Amino acid sequence: MANTKWVIDPTHSEVTFKVKHLMISTATGNFKVFQGSVETETEEFTKVKNLKFKADVKSVNTNNEDRDTHLKSEDFFNVEKFSEIEFTSEKFDVAAGTIEGKLTIKDTTNLLVLMLDFGGVVVDPYGQTKAGLTANGKISRKEFGLVWSAVTEAGSVVVGDQIKLGAEVQFIKQA
Template identity: 70%
Template structure:
């Protein structure tokens, strides 16, 4: 039996992140352009193998163009040389709700484990089979080469190292 292929529906998905600013508040951002797919052994979105997700780092948006340009610069993503952030996983365990894979940012690849809340599978009013997931986790931005740092006059860190990731993903079964 051939595997079932699923692709991310970008109109019903979002990729967001949160990072502490000045250690007193949180800045939220997202990536506007992304794509991904998964393969399953059945139409039930179980026994997942071969998951890939890519985000265009130039599409970063924090609702502040000056900050977004700084994030695209060599201080952070170096978007001109490193256009994509890529996550690849070979397995999603529905029972443990863990997604283990490798995340590549700025040509640095590290293993990451993400938490998954599997929403289930439904057929929409147009006859498309869809699967929903909430994927979340934390990474150290510095481990991926995003090492820019500054300290305030009082000694506070401007941007925390820890980045919280939260994605709402809807996959569409391909014919």
């Protein structure tokens, strides 16, 4: 039997991140432009493989134009040279609730394990079959070359190292 392809529905999906700011509060952001797909061995959303995801780093949004400009600069993502963040799965286990794969930010690739909450499969009012899932994980930004840092006069770190990642995703089954 042929594999079934599913693509992310960006209208009903979001990809977010959270990081400590001044170590007293959390700054939240997202990527407005992203795409992804998976394959399943059957028409059901089981035995998932080949998850591929890309986020356009130029679309980073923290609701603060100055901060977004700084994130796009050489201090952080360096979007002129590295315009995408990529994730490719190596193991996708719906039953165990985990996705393991390679995350690439800038020119650095590391293993990432995401915790998965599978929401199920449903046919929407337009006849499209959709699968929903929530994925969460965390990375050290410094392990991906995002090493810019500053310290306040009082000695507080401006940006924390740990980044919490989150995704609320709907996939659309392709004909």
